[in-house]
Amino acid sequence: MDKKMMKQSQEVIEELLKREGMSRRDALKLMGLGGAATMMGAAPSSARAATEAMASSDKKAKIVIVGGGAGGIMAAARMRKAAPNAEIVLIAPNDIHLYQPGQVFMAAGLYTEDDIRKPNADLMPEGVKWIKDEVKTFDPDNNSVETANNGKVGYDFLIVATGLQYDYERIKGMSRDLVGQKGIASVYLNDPVKGTAKGGVATWEWFKQIRAAAEKRDPGNPLQIICTQPSTPIKCGGAPQKILYLCDDMLRGNSPLGGKDIHDNAHLTFTKKGKKLFGIKSYNQTLLKLTVDYGNIEDAFGYDLVEIDPDKKMATYDYHYLEKGEWDEDLEEFEVIPMVKKVKMKYDFIHIVPPMKGVDAVANSPIGWQKGTAKGWMAADRYTLQHIKYKNVFGIGDILGIPLGKTGGSARHHGPILQENLVAVMEGKEPTAKFDGYTVCPLKTEYGKIMLAEFNYDGPAPSFPLDPSQPRWIWWAFDLYMLKPMYWNLMMRGLM
Amino acid sequence: MQLKKIAGVLAGMSLLAVGASAAELSNAQIYSKYCKKCHGANGEGNPAKKGPALNDKDINELFDALMNLKEKGFEASKHEAMTHNMEVLERKKGIHVDPQSMAKYLFYSFNPEAK
Numbered sequence: 001m002d003k004k005m006m007k008q009s010q011e012v013i014e015e016l017l018k019r020e021g022m023s024r025r026d027a028l029k030l031m032g033l034g035g036a037a038t039m040m041g042a043a044p045s046s047a048r049a050a051t052e053a054m055a056s057s058d059k060k061a062k063i064v065i066v067g068g069g070a071g072g073i074m075a076a077a078r079m080r081k082a083a084p085n086a087e088i089v090l091i092a093p094n095d096i097h098l099y100q101p102g103q104v105f106m107a108a109g110l111y112t113e114d115d116i117r118k119p120n121a122d123l124m125p126e127g128v129k130w131i132k133d134e135v136k137t138f139d140p141d142n143n144s145v146e147t148a149n150n151g152k153v154g155y156d157f158l159i160v161a162t163g164l165q166y167d168y169e170r171i172k173g174m175s176r177d178l179v180g181q182k183g184i185a186s187v188y189l190n191d192p193v194k195g196t197a198k199g200g201v202a203t204w205e206w207f208k209q210i211r212a213a214a215e216k217r218d219p220g221n222p223l224q225i226i227c228t229q230p231s232t233p234i235k236c237g238g239a240p241q242k243i244l245y246l247c248d249d250m251l252r253g254n255s256p257l258g259g260k261d262i263h264d265n266a267h268l269t270f271t272k273k274g275k276k277l278f279g280i281k282s283y284n285q286t287l288l289k290l291t292v293d294y295g296n297i298e299d300a301f302g303y304d305l306v307e308i309d310p311d312k313k314m315a316t317y318d319y320h321y322l323e324k325g326e327w328d329e330d331l332e333e334f335e336v337i338p339m340v341k342k343v344k345m346k347y348d349f350i351h352i353v354p355p356m357k358g359v360d361a362v363a364n365s366p367i368g369w370q371k372g373t374a375k376g377w378m379a380a381d382r383y384t385l386q387h388i389k390y391k392n393v394f395g396i397g398d399i400l401g402i403p404l405g406k407t408g409g410s411a412r413h414h415g416p417i418l419q420e421n422l423v424a425v426m427e428g429k430e431p432t433a434k435f436d437g438y439t440v441c442p443l444k445t446e447y448g449k450i451m452l453a454e455f456n457y458d459g460p461a462p463s464f465p466l467d468p469s470q471p472r473w474i475w476w477a478f479d480l481y482m483l484k485p486m487y488w489n490l491m492m493r494g495l496m
Numbered sequence: 497m498q499l500k501k502i503a504g505v506l507a508g509m510s511l512l513a514v515g516a517s518a519a520e521l522s523n524a525q526i527y528s529k530y531c532k533k534c535h536g537a538n539g540e541g542n543p544a545k546k547g548p549a550l551n552d553k554d555i556n557e558l559f560d561a562l563m564n565l566k567e568k569g570f571e572a573s574k575h576e577a578m579t580h581n582m583e584v585l586e587r588k589k590g591i592h593v594d595p596q597s598m599a600k601y602l603f604y605s606f607n608p609e610a611k
Contacts, residue, residue, distance in 0.1 A: 229570075237570030273572035280568075304572070322580055330533040330545075333584050338576040372557040373564040373574050382556050402556070403563035403595075405570065439569075457563075457596055 055420040056082045057427055064153055066135045066145060067161030068092025069192065070100075070491070071397025071411045073123050075159045077494030078419045080125045083426065089155075090124065091147060093134040096195025097123050097492075099484055101408055104239055104444065106200025107187045108246050109207065109256040110480065113197050123492045135162070138365035140390040157422060160378055160395045162362060163192075164235060164406065166354040172307035172316075174352065180205065182310040183349040187243055188236075203243065203351065207250050210266070210349050211257050217265040222296070226315060226347045228305045229272035230355040233377070235398050235406040238441035238453065240353045241277065241287065244270050247351070248294050249446040267296055269345065271303035273320055279404075280460055282469040283443075283453045290445050290471075303343070305352065315350060319343040358399055367393065369401050377401030382457075383434040384421050385414055391425060394418050404457065405439025412491055413438040436461070442479045443471075450475035523601035526591055539606030551606035558602050562595035 063079055063086050065072050076090050102116035124130050131153065137146040144154045166188065168174050179186045180202035189199030214223050225247065229240035249255065251263035277287040277299065291297045307316035318340050325335035362368040363376040367387065370379075379388045380395045382402045387393035396414045398406040414435060421431030437457030442450045449471040454461045462468035490496040521529070534547030541549030550558065564571060565579050573579040585591040604610045 231572035233569065233571040274567050274570075276567060279566075279570070320576060322576060331530075331581060331584065333581075333588070336577050336580045369557070372553065372561060374557070374560045379554075379556070382559055388554055388556060401560065403560050403569050 055416075055423045056084070057423045058085050059083065059426045060085045060087075061156040061426055062087045062089070062154070063157045063159065063422075064088075064145065064155035065090040065159040065161055066092070066138075067163060067397070067399075068094050068097065068120050068124075068130075069161065069163050069397065070408050070487075071163070071399075071414065072159070072161035073097070073120075073125075073492050074411060074415045074494055075161055075396050075418060076128045077125045077492065078415055079159075079422065080127055081494060082419050082423055086426075087129070088127070089129045089131060089153065091131045091133055091135055091145070091150075091153065092120070093132060093148075094120055094192045094195065095132070096120060096192070098190055098192055098195060098197055099487055100190065100197075101236070101442075101479075101487075102484060103187050103190065103197050103200040104236075104242050104246075105480060106197060107185075107203035107207065107243060108250075108444070108447065109204050111200070113201060115484075116197060116200075117195050118488065123488075125494075135361055138361055138367045140366055140387070140393055143392065156392065157426065158390075158393045159418065159422070160362065160367060160393065160399055161397050162359045162399045164233075164356050164377075164398045165359050167232075167357050168352075168354040170230075170355045171305055171352065173310065174308050174354075178308075178310055179352075183209070183313060183347070184308075184310060185243075185349070185351045186354065187239060187351070188354060206349060206351070207247060207255065208257065210247060211250060211259065211262075213348065214251055214262050214265040215259075217262075219264040222265055222267040224346060224348045225266055225268045226345060226350040227268060227270050228315075228350070228352050229270070229274075230353055231273040231304050232355045232357060233406060234353060234356045236441070237405055237407070237439075238278075238443040240272070240351075241270065242444045243351050244268060244297065245290065245294070245445050246447065248297065252446075254447040263294070263296055267298065268294075269298045269300050271300045271305060271315075271317065271345075273302060273304040273318075275301045278453065280453065280455050282460060283451065283455070286445075286451055286469045286471065287443075303345075308350070308352070313347050313350075315345045315347055317343045317345060358401070362399055366390070374401035382437070384431040385418050385435055386421060386425070386431050394422055402435075402437070404437050404455070405441065407439050407441060408487070408491075409440035409454075410438055412496065415494065442475055442483075444476070445471040448473055448476050450479055452478075521591065523593075523598050524605070526593065526598075527601070527605075530585060530589075530591065539602060550602050551608070553603075553607070555599050555603035555607075555610070559595055559599035562593065562599055566593075566595065568595070 065075050097118050097120040099116040102111045105111040131150055133147040133150045135145045136148050144152050146152050178184050179189045185203040185206035187199045187203045190197040217223050227244040252261045253259045276284050278284040302320045303317040306318050321339050322336040323339050325337045328335045358376040369375050378395045378399045378401050380400050385394050396418050397411040417433045417435045420433040424431045441453040443453050444450050451471040452475040534542050534545040535550050536542050539550035541547055567573050
């Protein structure tokens with residue numbers, strides 16, 4: 001890690017620690033972690049550092065980046081340095097850049113909306129032309145995209161960084177307007193173009209309403225709270241559970257609202273279609289144990305929310321289950337027949353995570369998979385991030401139709417791979433850098449503890465020499481105090 | 497002395513052989529034993545057993561489908577019966593399909609477009 005970068009991250013760390021008024025002991029702990037983290041992020045191995053230093057091209061090509069979130073800005077920052085003679089154009093409609101991971105801390109009463117916003121102009125790298133517009137159509141056969149108000153834009157190389165879209169309306173009776181009304185919350189709700197994070201605001205209000213309502217109940221007549229997870233891929237896969245556990249810990253009196261432990265006055269149901277809390281065994285074990293420790297949480301697997309009646313406070317689910325069929329000689333087991341039936345669940349409060357999908361421009365063009373399990377998401381190679389058909393097109397971030405997580409940390413790992421591979425293609429070579437599927441979910445298990453669930457295509461992938469399945473204070477402090485400055489100052493500058 | 501050594505080596509080898517057949521099947525062996533009947537000897541599919549073709553899918557498509565079936569990420573399985581089948585294989589026969597290497601095997605063995 002070079003001295004300049006080390007100094008820069010040290011300054012960032014000292015600045016925020018001063019601001020937070022941390023004890024010296026805690027500050028030193030975090031600084032050590034921060035140094036280690038930036039080292040991990042910047043140069044995970046000396047081999048990577050060596051190739052990254054070489055990943056540059058003198059070619060005079062035109063690179064177009066579509067999207068101005070974490071992926072788009074990181075790609076722009078990296079390519080601006082890696083391709084000094086290239087013309088780089090970024091097309092994105094958002095005036096404001098939202099630090100989306102902060103929305104969960106907003107829901108917990110620890111961040112405000114202002115804490116997570118910055119003008120995108122402040123992040124746009126020097127020497128990148130920003131067309132403030134939205135791409136409506138991708139036309140990769142003609143190396144061009146069409147914008148809403150600025151006509152067609154041609155390219156030599158394209159980076160797709162559009163992110164995904166929410167599909168609240170897939171739930172019958174649900175709309176964005178209902179978030180914050182009638183006991184309904186949704187931490188995810190935001191508007192990157194307007195720069196608002198209503199979901200964070202609404203969910204903190206929802207916490208307060210729940211606290212007040214629970215104080216009037218007792219264990220014999222508990223408040224009914226539902227937290228949902230949709231069946232689609234989602235960004236920040238752990239967030240549906242983060243809200244569940246933080247809400248329950250708030251009821252134990254551990255949030256900024258304080259108060260007595262009244263969590264037995266509430267019954268929380270976590271609903272999802274899938275059969276596990278987490279796809280990695282050890283992380284799943286931690287969460288199963290956590291559920292038992294809280295004592296008032298019920299996991300309802302097989303339940304996919306399909307309809308809501310906000311006035312009756314009734315949630316309707318497709319309940320998926322398997323029925324035993326004929327004996328199968330080949331499998332030496334009974335065949336199973338997937339069945340569905342409608343089940344209704346009454347609630348007092350509900351936290352809804354919207355179904356999610358690729359943006360229309362990607363889904364409706366040859367950029368997106370037209371069939372298969374990843375239909376509607378970008379058809380990219382799971383390792384090189386290159387489009388499977390159009391060799392001058394790459395992707396970064398949530399839009400990628402590849403397995404596992406859609407997280408900021410994944411996008412951060414996409415960055416150097418994308419840089420190296422795009423440079424190779426610019427130089428007429430084959431892309432050889434491989435993404436390993438890295439995903440990271442800082443899963444809040446209570447106020448003050450996070451299980452830092454890191455994993456990749458091969459399984460658990462901890463960055464630090466600590467058992468990753470153990471929830472720790474150090475990850476909570478890291479997430480709450482350090483990740484945001486690291487995001488703005490290091491990630492968005494292509495430095496990590 | 498020599499006989500003891502040879503006996504020891506032979507014993508070790510036979511232990512290895514037993515271990516291999518129980519847990520270390522190759523993708524080809526797994527496919528042949530457990531997948532072929534529904535997905536076809538050449539991945540062409542078998543309508544009678546409701547097994548879709550695998551020989552017309554891009555390697556990334558195969559990988560994504562396998563990861564989805566195993567619910568490795570946050571997305572629910574899109575084919576519950578197949579997810580159940582794979583769970584049974586794991587539970588009853590100790591067969592752990594690795595999505596990365598199985599996708600490679602399926603693509604290069606069956607897809608005519610594979611190079």
